[in-house]
Amino acid sequence: MKPVKSTARWDDWAALAAGLIVAVSWLWHQTIGPPTAALFLLGVAAVFMAVLALTHPELIATEAVMIVVGLAIFIAPWALGFTGVAPMAWTGWILGAVIVALGAVGLPRAIALHRRPVPH
Structure with a gap:
């Protein structure tokens, strides 16, 4: 199997960065509570899915779950x-x-890599 160039994975690197920002956003929101914990955990989930997408680009589920995690962060x-806490809300939105957009960009590539024949 021929390795994918890292430059072709820009969307997964960007998703990793976005997830990391969501995960650490509590540092500048200066809030504590369930919404903060939820954003942290969803950010960690986005980082985890991005790392999986980078290490296993042929897995369709990583991009699909990335979209679901992005939707969860958005809603x-x-x-x-916490729509009244503008910095947190805007971070989520x-x-x-x-x-979501980055997961959607990576999904067709993951499908194509998944369908590629495996050399014996």
Whole structure:
């Protein structure tokens, strides 16, 4: 199997960075509580999925779960009731949408790599 060039994985690197920002965003939001913990855990999940996508580019599930995690980050401000905390809410909305888009960009490539014949 021919390795994929790292430059071809820009979307996974960007998703890794976005997830990391979500995970550590509590540092500048200066909030504590369930919404903060949820953003942290969702950010960690995005980082984990991005690392899996980088190390196993042929796995379709990594990109699909990345989209789901991004959607969860995006709806978290409404679902967890922190739309009134503007910095946290905007972090969720913007980076959630970015992670969804990055997962959608990587999904066709993962499908193509998954369907590629394995050399014997």
